[in-house]
Amino acid sequence: MHRFANPARFLRLARPASAVCFWGGLLIAAIGLYWGVFAAPADYLQGESVRMLYIHVPTAWLSMSGYAGLAIAGFSALVWRHPLADVALLALAPVGAVFSAVCLITGSIWGRPTWGTWWVWDGRLTSMLVLFFLYLGVIALARSYDEPGRGAKMASILALLGLVNLPIIKFSVEWWNTLHQPASITLSGSSIDGSMLWPLLTSALGIGLLMASAVLMRMRALIAERKVSARLARLAAA
Amino acid sequence: MKPKSQRLFLIGAAVAALIISALLAMPALREGAAYFYAPADLAAADVEPGQPLRLGGLVEEGSVMRLPDGVTTTFRVTDRLESVPVRYSGIVPDLFREGQGVIADGRLQADGTFAAETLLAKHDENYMPPEVAEAVARAEAEAKARPAN
Amino acid sequence: MNQTAFVIAAYVAAAIGIGGVLAWAYLTMRRAERRAEELRR
Incomplete structure (x- = not known):
């Protein structure tokens, strides 16, 4: 496990990976979104508003997987004291918070023309809002201690506790009567027509790579900032 | 340890x-x-008339009628088990169609009609281009026309 | 209702959010790595 713990080894991987993720993600997202927004057909019922699918759904998937990643990072930070785990946790939290905010905002804009309302307090929308607040809570806890190690520990605990919200988001549309429709893509297939599904999956891959590049860049920033403060402390002591 | x-x-x-x-x-x-009651929930729940509640379900096919006053629409909301007559005065949402989902905020009247104050359109998990939707509708109509054996 | 306006608004909001977080990550990374490099010398 600690084979990858060495920051030098991580940086050797992360430097090219952040660039590859960024440029690859930009290209794939551009193809996917162009495909969805300009080339894919309009929906039989929703018309043109369905084009918000290609940004809303990827950000929803990614903010949920980002939270799962946050919990994994928190778990490895707590159990194995993995030195990169709390860096990953601190890097993921703000990026995930932005993605969940984008999901909520695009969902709200999509809700107005289709449902006839910007917001309702149904199970899916409310649990997604809770996810956004969980991200904010993790950021706040990590910053609220003078000793950064302690803040990361508290944030890890919150990240793990918040994990229960993920199945609540996923199954909210089945457990309760919600305004939000049930899942379109399930293990048994997709109720999204192929002409819309493929651009959606392409956009999700591209936007996912962009998210990964943002997380990698933040991890590099945090590692460099730690190096700087360690060196300054050593200089002050000398 | x-x-x-x-x-x-x-x-x-x-x-x-x-x-x-x-x-x-x-x-x-x-x-x-639960964000809303389905018609069958409503029948089971024994709700007092006049109490504010939310009703959700599908707009029953062939039940939508516009009253001569020009603003009032009446229709039935169904969950394939029970159905409830609904009266709504106002502009219906763009996606309001027969056979599609709606959620209505309002009160149950003493005569069993649901008086809606707001009306939201609910859509299902299906996304397809108009041509595919037409093909699906055609196939369904053919299947219905074929005698059951 | 003009649906295209809603689509444009959604994509503008997404571009601000995702573009903003990418720019912030890049700029903070570049500044921190440059400082670390300067201190090493």
């Missing part, structure tokens, strides 16, 4: 406790967190 395995155990216990409590809370939430 070594400190590492002790930490692992404590965290595992905390996560397990949380998951169990969430599972326990679920049935309670099931009642309280």
Whole structure:
């Protein structure tokens, strides 16, 4: 496990990976979104508003997987004291918070023309809002201690506790009567027509790579900032 | 116990406790967190007339009528088990169609009609281009026309 | 209702959010790595 713990080894991987993720993600997202927004057909019922699918759904998937990643990072930070785990946790939290905010905002804009309302307090929308607040809570806890190690520990605990919200988001549309429709893509297939599904999956891959590049860049920033403060402390002591 | 395995155990216990409590809370939430009543729920719940509530379901095919006053629309909301007559005065949402989902905020009248104050369109999980939707509708119509044997 | 306006608004909001977080990550990374490099010398 600690084979990858060495920051030098991580940086050797992360430097090219952040660039590859960024440029690859930009290209794939551009193809996917162009495909969805300009080339894919309009929906039989929703018309043109369905084009918000290609940004809303990827950000929803990614903010949920980002939270799962946050919990994994928190778990490895707590159990194995993995030195990169709390860096990953601190890097993921703000990026995930932005993605969940984008999901909520695009969902709200999509809700107005289709449902006839910007917001309702149904199970899916409310649990997604809770996810956004969980991200904010993790950021706040990590910053609220003078000793950064302690803040990361508290944030890890919150990240793990918040994990229960993920199945609540996923199954909210089945457990309760919600305004939000049930899942379109399930293990048994997709109720999204192929002409819309493929651009959606392409956009999700591209936007996912962009998210990964943002997380990698933040991890590099945090590692460099730690190096700087360690060196300054050593200089002050000398 | 070594400190590492002790930490692992404590965290595992905390996560397990949380998951169990969430599972326990679920049935309670099931009642309280429903955003709307389906017509069958409404029939089972024995709701007092005049009490504000939310009704959701599909707009029954062939039930939509515009009253001569120009603003009032009447239709039936169904969940294929029960159906409730609804009266709504105002502009219906763009996606309001027969056979599609709606959610209405309002009150049940003494005569059993639901007087809606707001009307939201609910859509289903199907996304397809118009040509595909037409093909699906055609295939369904053919299947219906064919005599059952 | 003009649906295209809603689509444009959604994509503008997404571009601000995702573009903003990418720019912030890049700029903070570049500044921190440059400082670390300067201190090493």
